Amino acid sequence: MTETKKYAIVTGxxxxxxxxxxxxxxxxxxxxLLINYQSNKQAAExxxxxxxxxxxSGEIIKFDVSNAEETQQALAAWEEQHPEAMIEVIVNNAxxxxxxxxxxxxxxxxxQVIQTSVGGFFHVTNFFIKKMLHNRYGRIINIVSVSAVKGTPGQxxxxxAKAALIGATKALAQEIGKRNIxxxxxxxxxxxxxxxxxxxQKELKKQIPLNRFGEAEEVADLVAxxxxxxxxxxTGEVININGGIYS
Incomplete structure (x- = not known):
C-alpha cells in the first residue's frame, strides 16, 4: 500500500x-505544498x-477559484494523478x-470580489471536505481582513465578501468540530x-498603535x-493581526 502524502493547499x-x-x-x-495561482505562473514557480x-516540497496548480467548473476540473485532475495524496490543510487566501x-x-x-472570496472558499473547501471528514482531521484557515471586522470606506x-467568510468560518466550525477539523x-x-x-503609509501609520505596517511573514507565522x-x-475564531487597529 502506498504511503499517504499529506498536503496543504494555499489558494492565491x-x-x-x-x-x-x-x-x-x-x-x-x-x-x-499545493500552490494555487490564477495568472502569474512565474510568481508561482x-x-x-x-x-x-x-x-x-510541492507543486503549482492553475485555476481561478471564483470559477466553480475550472476549480472542480483542476482539483479532480490533480487528485487522479495523486491517489496517495491527502489534503489536511486548506488556506483560503485568494x-x-x-x-x-x-x-x-x-x-x-x-x-467579482464576492465570487473570488466567498465563491472561492466554497469551491475549494467543498471539494475536499468529505475526505477531510472521512479522515477525521483537518485545518481550514480563511484569510479575511480588518475590512471584514470594522468595514473600510471605498471597500x-x-x-x-470578507465578512461573509467570517460567518462561514463560525458556522462550518460548529458543523465539523466533532471530526477534529x-x-x-x-x-x-x-x-x-x-x-x-x-x-x-505615512498617513495610515498614525491610525496604527504599533506605528507600522505588518509584514507578510508575521501573518504567515500565525497561519502556520x-x-x-x-x-x-x-476553532470558529477570528484572529486579528493588525497592529492594534480596532473599530
Whole structure:
C-alpha cells in the first residue's frame, strides 16, 4: 500500500501573503505544498523554488477559484494523478479588491470580489471536505481582513465578501468540530504587499498603535500555528493581526 502524502493547499499562493504562507509552511510543517495561482505562473514557480530552497516540497496548480467548473476540473485532475495524496490543510487566501465608492460601483466589481472570496472558499473547501471528514482531521484557515471586522470606506464589496467568510468560518466550525477539523479566520490589517503598495503609509501609520505596517511573514507565522497540531483547541475564531487597529 502506498504511503499517504499529506498536503496543504494555499489558494492565491504565488504572491504576497499567500507566498509567505507557503514558505512558512515549508519550514514549520512536513506538508507538501499545493500552490494555487490564477495568472502569474512565474510568481508561482518562484514561490515553489523558494519552498524547495527552504527544504520543503510541492507543486503549482492553475485555476481561478471564483470559477466553480475550472476549480472542480483542476482539483479532480490533480487528485487522479495523486491517489496517495491527502489534503489536511486548506488556506483560503485568494482574494481581489475592486475599490470604489458604493454609489458608483459597477455590478461586475461587486460580483467579482464576492465570487473570488466567498465563491472561492466554497469551491475549494467543498471539494475536499468529505475526505477531510472521512479522515477525521483537518485545518481550514480563511484569510479575511480588518475590512471584514470594522468595514473600510471605498471597500463595501471587499468588506462584505470578507465578512461573509467570517460567518462561514463560525458556522462550518460548529458543523465539523466533532471530526477534529478546525476552522478559523485570520484578519490582517495593513500588511506590506503589492496590494497595499500604493497606500499612503505615512498617513495610515498614525491610525496604527504599533506605528507600522505588518509584514507578510508575521501573518504567515500565525497561519502556520493554526495549521499545526498546537492549535487543536482553537476553532470558529477570528484572529486579528493588525497592529492594534480596532473599530
Amino acid at each position: 499562493g504565488s504572491r504576497g501573503i499567500g507566498s509567505a504562507i507557503c514558505k512558512k509552511l515549508a519550514v514549520e510543517t512536513d506538508y507538501q 518562484d514561490t515553489l523554488q523558494e519552498v524547495i530552497a527552504l527544504g520543503g 482574494g481581489i479588491t475592486r475599490d470604489g465608492l458604493f454609489m458608483w460601483m459597477p455590478l461586475q466589481d461587486w460580483n 463595501t464589496n471587499y468588506s462584505a 478546525t476552522v478559523n479566520a485570520v484578519a490582517p490589517g495593513f500588511i506590506k504587499t503589492e496590494m497595499t503598495q500604493d497606500l499612503d 500555528f493554526l495549521a499545526s497540531k498546537k492549535s487543536s483547541y482553537i
